[in-house]
Amino acid sequence: MSKVYTKTGDKGTTGLLTGERVKKTSARVEAYGTVDEINSTLGLARANCINQEVKEAIVKLQKLLMLIMADLASGGDKEQYVTNDHVLTLEQMIDEFDAKLPPLKSFIIPGDTPGAAALDLARTVTRRAERQTLRFKEAETDAGVTEHLLISLNRLSDFCFVLSRFEAESAK
Numbered sequence: 001m002s003k004v005y006t007k008t009g010d011k012g013t014t015g016l017l018t019g020e021r022v023k024k025t026s027a028r029v030e031a032y033g034t035v036d037e038i039n040s041t042l043g044l045a046r047a048n049c050i051n052q053e054v055k056e057a058i059v060k061l062q063k064l065l066m067l068i069m070a071d072l073a074s075g076g077d078k079e080q081y082v083t084n085d086h087v088l089t090l091e092q093m094i095d096e097f098d099a100k101l102p103p104l105k106s107f108i109i110p111g112d113t114p115g116a117a118a119l120d121l122a123r124t125v126t127r128r129a130e131r132q133t134l135r136f137k138e139a140e141t142d143a144g145v146t147e148h149l150l151i152s153l154n155r156l157s158d159f160c161f162v163l164s165r166f167e168a169e170s171a172k
Contacts, residue, residue: 017074027136028143032072034129038156039065041122045163049115051170054163057093058119061156064090071149072133082149090155097162101169112168119167123160129153 012024022028039062046058067081074081110120130153137145 017070027132027139028072031129031133031136031145032069034125034132035065035069035072035153038122038125038129039069041118041125042160045115045118045122048113048118049167050113051115051167053097054115054119054167054170057097057159057163060093061159064152064156068149068152071144071146072136074144080144080146080148082146082152084148087148087151087155090152090159094155094159094162097159097166101162101165104165108165108168110164113171116164116168116171119160119164123157123164126153126157126160130157 016022016028042058042062042065046055046062049055049058064082064086067086070081108120111117130150133145133150133153137143137150
């Protein structure tokens with residue numbers, strides 16, 4: 001029987017998809033670790049949302065996050081997982097949900113519903129992941145961080161905002 005713990009990270013390193021070992025404090029690990037945090041936050045949102053359309057959209061986002069993490073953990077030495085098609089799909093999904101919402105007339109204070117609040121938390125974690133990914137790209141010339149990956153993170157935070165509004169409206 002295999003064990004959950006491998007002991008390979010006990011000295012402060014972790015393995016990338018390439019097999020390379022890097023420090024757990026590296027900018028790369030900070031970036032994909034924060035993307036992993038988005039995924040968990042979206043899982044919390046999905047567990048708390050009441051609107052089935054929102055739940056289904058969240059699952060699609062979680063699958064995209066797996067691709068983003070794979071890109072960040074691959075060392076940039078191969079074909080990228082996140083493409084322009086992912087950006088276009090995100091934009092289409094944002095537009096579809098946003099079209100069903102009333103015009104935004106004021107700032108939104110998070111917390112109308114548990115699901116909407118969790119989606120807003122996912123939005124802020126996504127903004128942090130975007131900043132950390134940009135720092136990673138600036139720090140390492142071979143980072144392999146593409147424009148599509150960065151745009152996807154940016155659109156993802158926008159989509160979390162729209163989904164949060166949609167979930168709150170659904171509860172009314």
